[in-house]
Amino acid sequence: MNNLDTSSLFQLTLIRFRLFLREPEAIFWVFAFPILLAMGLGIAFRNRPADVLQVGATTPQLTESLAADQGLAAITLDETAGTHALATGRILLLAIAQPQGVAYKYDDTNPDARSARLLADRAIQRAAGRQDAVRATNQFVHETGARYIDFVVPGLLGMNLMGSAMWGLGFSIVEARQKKLLKRMVASPMPRWQYLMSFLLARLVLLVLEVMVFLGFAGLVFGVPFRGSLLELAFLCVLTSLSFSTLGLLTASRAKTTEAVSGLMNLVMLPMWILSGIFFSATRFPAVIQPLVRALPLTAAIDALRGNMLQGLNLGQMSAQVGILMAWLVVSFAVSLRIFRWR
Amino acid sequence: MKYTTRQDVNAVRAEGPALSLRGLRKAYADVVAVDGLDLEVVRGECFGLLGPNGAGKTTTIEICEGLTEADAGEVSLLGLDWQSGAGELRQRIGIQLQETQFPDKLTVAETLRLFRSFYQHGIAIEESIRIAQLEEKRGSRIGGLSGGQKQRLAMACALVGDPELLFLDEPTTGLDPQARRHLWDLVDELKRAGRTIILTTHYMDEAERLCDRVAIMDRGRIIAQGTPKELIASTGGDHIVEFAVAGAESGGVDAALLTALSGVQSHRVDAGLHQLAVSELHTSVPRIFAALEEQGLQLSEFRTHSATLEDVFVGLTGRTLRDE
Numbered sequence: 259m260n261n262l263d264t265s266s267l268f269q270l271t272l273i274r275f276r277l278f279l280r281e282p283e284a285i286f287w288v289f290a291f292p293i294l295l296a297m298g299l300g301i302a303f304r305n306r307p308a309d310v311l312q313v314g315a316t317t318p319q320l321t322e323s324l325a326a327d328q329g330l331a332a333i334t335l336d337e338t339a340g341t342h343a344l345a346t347g348r349i350l351l352l353a354i355a356q357p358q359g360v361a362y363k364y365d366d367t368n369p370d371a372r373s374a375r376l377l378a379d380r381a382i383q384r385a386a387g388r389q390d391a392v393r394a395t396n397q398f399v400h401e402t403g404a405r406y407i408d409f410v411v412p413g414l415l416g417m418n419l420m421g422s423a424m425w426g427l428g429f430s431i432v433e434a435r436q437k438k439l440l441k442r443m444v445a446s447p448m449p450r451w452q453y454l455m456s457f458l459l460a461r462l463v464l465l466v467l468e469v470m471v472f473l474g475f476a477g478l479v480f481g482v483p484f485r486g487s488l489l490e491l492a493f494l495c496v497l498t499s500l501s502f503s504t505l506g507l508l509t510a511s512r513a514k515t516t517e518a519v520s521g522l523m524n525l526v527m528l529p530m531w532i533l534s535g536i537f538f539s540a541t542r543f544p545a546v547i548q549p550l551v552r553a554l555p556l557t558a559a560i561d562a563l564r565g566n567m568l569q570g571l572n573l574g575q576m577s578a579q580v581g582i583l584m585a586w587l588v589v590s591f592a593v594s595l596r597i598f599r600w601r
Numbered sequence: 602m603k604y605t606t607r608q609d610v611n612a613v614r615a616e617g618p619a620l621s622l623r624g625l626r627k628a629y630a631d632v633v634a635v636d637g638l639d640l641e642v643v644r645g646e647c648f649g650l651l652g653p654n655g656a657g658k659t660t661t662i663e664i665c666e667g668l669t670e671a672d673a674g675e676v677s678l679l680g681l682d683w684q685s686g687a688g689e690l691r692q693r694i695g696i697q698l699q700e701t702q703f704p705d706k707l708t709v710a711e712t713l714r715l716f717r718s719f720y721q722h723g724i725a726i727e728e729s730i731r732i733a734q735l736e737e738k739r740g741s742r743i744g745g746l747s748g749g750q751k752q753r754l755a756m757a758c759a760l761v762g763d764p765e766l767l768f769l770d771e772p773t774t775g776l777d778p779q780a781r782r783h784l785w786d787l788v789d790e791l792k793r794a795g796r797t798i799i800l801t802t803h804y805m806d807e808a809e810r811l812c813d814r815v816a817i818m819d820r821g822r823i824i825a826q827g828t829p830k831e832l833i834a835s836t837g838g839d840h841i842v843e844f845a846v847a848g849a850e851s852g853g854v855d856a857a858l859l860t861a862l863s864g865v866q867s868h869r870v871d872a873g874l875h876q877l878a879v880s881e882l883h884t885s886v887p888r889i890f891a892a893l894e895e896q897g898l899q900l901s902e903f904r905t906h907s908a909t910l911e912d913v914f915v916g917l918t919g920r921t922l923r924d925e
Contacts, residue, residue: 269718273707280706437702445668445698447691447762448719601668 266448270456277430278464287425288464292418292472299414300407300480311374314340315353320360323385324353329377350374353382408483411476412563413536415469419495420530420556422468423502424523427457428510432519441601450600458503465499485570493573494566494580498559501583504590505555511594530556558582617680619644619766619797620665625674627660634660636821638674642814644765647788647798649812651805651910653920657821658801659699662770665799666696679766692721695764697755699771705744709735709754712743713761720762733757733787749780756787767791769800773807785810805910817914824917832913836866841908842877842889847899855896862888867916878908878916 262268278284310328314335315321324332335343340352344363351364351374360382364371434440443453469492476482484491509526513519533547534540534556543551551557562579565571573580618641625638634657642648650658663669664676667683667690676682681690703712713726724732730739733753738746746754752772759767772788773781788811791798802808808815809829816826825832833839846854854875856868864885866878879885882905893900914920 263714264718266715266718269715273704273711273715276711277704277706434704437704438698438700439702439704441668442696442698442701442758445666445691445696446716446719446758447688447721 267452267456267459270448270452271459274430274456274460275463278426278460284426288418288422288468289471292414293475296407296411296414296472296476296480299410309370311351311370311377312349313351313353313374313378314343314349315355316340317355320353320355320382323382324378326385327377327381330374330381351378353378407476407480408568409539409564410537411473411480411482412567413560415472415495416498416534416556416560416563417531417536418468418472419465419498419559420502420527422464423461423499424506424509424527426461426464427503427506428513428519428523429516430457431507431510432513432516435513435599435601436515438601444600454507457507458500461499461503462496465495469495482567484567486566487572490573491563491566494559494562497580497583497587498555498563501555501559501587501590504587504594507598508590508594511598514599530554533557535560553582555583555586618642618677619646619679620648620799621675621677622661622665623675625661625664625676626672627657627664627669628672633821635664635671638821638823640816640823640826642797642799644797645795646813647792647800647811649808649815650799650801650818651803651808651815651914652801652818653803653914656818658803658818659770661818662768662799662801666694666768667691692762693765695759695762695767697759697767697769697772699774701755703743703751703754703758706742708740708742709746709757710739712754713757716758717761723762724760726761729757729761732760732790734783747780749776749783752776752780752784753787756784760791764796766797766799769798771801771803773802773804781807805914809910815910817910817917819914819918825913829910832910833908836878836908836912836916839908840879840882840885840905841912842879842882842886842905843902844875844889844893844900844904845873845902846875846893847901853896853898854893858892858896859889862892864888869916869919871915874902876912876915878912 310331313324313330313332315324315332316335316337318334321332321334324330333349335349335352337352337354340349340354341363343349344352344365350368350371351362354361354363362375362378364375366372366375431440434443444450473482473484477484505526506523509522510519513522533543533551534554535551536556540551540557540561541548558579562576562583565576565579620640620642622638622640625635625640626633627635636657638657638661640661650661652658660669664671665678667687678690679693683690707715709730710726713729717723717726717729730736733756735750735753735757738750743751743754756769756772759769769788773784776784785807788798788800792811800811812829814826814828815832816823817832818824825835827835854870856870859865859875859877860868862885864880865888866880869876877885877889879889886905
């Protein structure tokens with residue numbers, strides 16, 4: 259027997275890997291899912307030539323005027339068919355010819371429809387002979403790092419770090435408790451800290467794979483920028499993963515069944531899925547709840563990841579976010595050690 | 602941490618009991634599980650805690666194992682206690698719990714290697730596999746093992762640390778008869794190796810077969826203690842005669858007349874079935890027949906069996922073990 263065979267910490271960690279690798283579903287959620295999601299979002303939000311907006315008009319004459327604008331595609335419809343097409347989203351706006359001019363039918367809460375209204379009116383006025391008072395030209399900006407995919411990749415990374423850490427720890431621990439395996443381990447001379455430490459060690463090793471696969475994909479396929487220090491990015495990933503690992507530990511510290519812990523886990527994660535700015539900026543929420551939103555670990559993690567990757571900020575400039583993550587780590591760990599149910 | 606090797610253990614064996622419990626008490630919210638228990642287990646013996654489900658066996662054994670804290674009383678194992686000697690005790694005892702489920706996706710050898718790594722001293726993994734007769738399954742995943750094989754794996758996990766004192770909590774519950782006998786053979790082998798074994802069971806035949814001494818527990822107390830032979834002898838007879846009379850009204854049987862017969866030690870009725878403890882069948886049975894005939898009673902059933910621990914329990918509590 260060599261030293262590793264007799265090291266209980268090594269054996270415990272090894273067991274964690276074995277159990278993970280022998281669970282194909284877990285591998286899918288940790289590795290394949292974030293890539294598929296990034297791919298889907300990348301395709302859906304890819305930067306295309308500015309959209310051509312679909313509009314309709316009630317007379318061929320109006321249709322011709324509208325079609326003269328490059329930003330519009332127009333069809334001729336009678337008013338009934340046009341209203342139906344509006345309702346089903348086939349067109350954004352219907353131009354209705356009236357004795358004294360034209361009426362626009364559209365949804366003013368839809369930004370695309372509002373754009374269509376501006377373009378359509380301009381096209382019709384020009385066809386009627388209006389001249390521009392000021393001469394204008396355009397300069398287009400298509401900058402890497404300002405696209406939606408650049409925004410969403412750090413968000414997905416944060417979400418994935420949260421999910422894999424919480425589920426990886428919480429579920430396995432409660433399963434062991436439910437199957438009385440935890441009690442059996444505690445009945446042996448196993449040092450308890452090693453049991454918990456083995457989860458964190460296994461998590462850190464898997465983290466390297468997980469982050470490299472995901473960010474490698476995002477970098478190669480979408481050209482997502484890495485403007486900050488890669489070392490600091492690695493530090494942020496480790497800190498985020500450890501914070502959520504201890505939060506997972508806390509969530510799992512009392513639950514007796516896997517059903518109970520699944521519910522708790524979703525309860526803990528749900529506010530963060532919504533509020534922490536994975537898919538859109540967290541600043542969109544009202545000012546009243548901003549302090550709460552800012553205090554969530556996932557908000558801090560995603561803000562820091564975006565700061566590093568997109569803005570090239572260093573850790574010193576993100577000390578608030580780093581501090582919040584550290585605080586979650588320390589408090590969750592301290593509380594879970596106190597209340598952990600070992601049997 | 603100091604660890605005594607097996608030779609040292611033999612040398613200090615005379616020093617005291619393997620386990621000693623004094624005034625042990627444990628109450629849960631709504632029930633007193635252990636109610637003032639005194640017990641001593643000698644080194645090298647196989648001791649059985651016997652009783653129906655809910656008698657307090659598991660609570661008692663888990664207090665001994667340091668998994669549950671007693672409300673009152675003293676616990677001493679191998680001369681140590683859990684307050685000051687927990688680290689050393691964990692190294693020196695082996696434990697098999699009632700309902701451990703090892704991870705399905707690990708193999709037998711991986712699981713044993715894990716448990717072996719917790720102990721500073723112990724036996725080789727291959728040795729534990731051999732003792733538990735799992736050679737053919739060493740590379741198999743636990744999910745594919747039979748109930749008996751899983752139980753033998755649990756036993757092997759308890760043995761990898763080469764324990765001086767082994768706790769087995771209901772080791773054969775839920776196993777088929779063949780797997781039970783297989784496990785008994787394994788316990789026999791451990792007894793021959795001189796280990797102290799403390800086991801709980803609600804199978805009387807298991808206790809009679811395996812244990813040097815047993816304590817019968819009921820409602821948190823020990824109601825009888827001794828070798829299986831002594832306990833059976835305490836029922837007053839080596840044999841039990843059971844009969845029922847036609848017409849079924851037990852009132853027709855004069856119990857006083859029967860117990861007055863020479864050789865009949867006791868009488869009780871359970872669901873219309875009369876039970877007499879007798880010392881010698883060949884002299885008592887004709888007397889019983891004669892007495893029943895004298896009372897003008899017609900037998901509808903008549904049988905005898907050798908007295909067992911089950912009869913001891915029934916004699917002491919008036920209930921059968923399966924009542925609970």
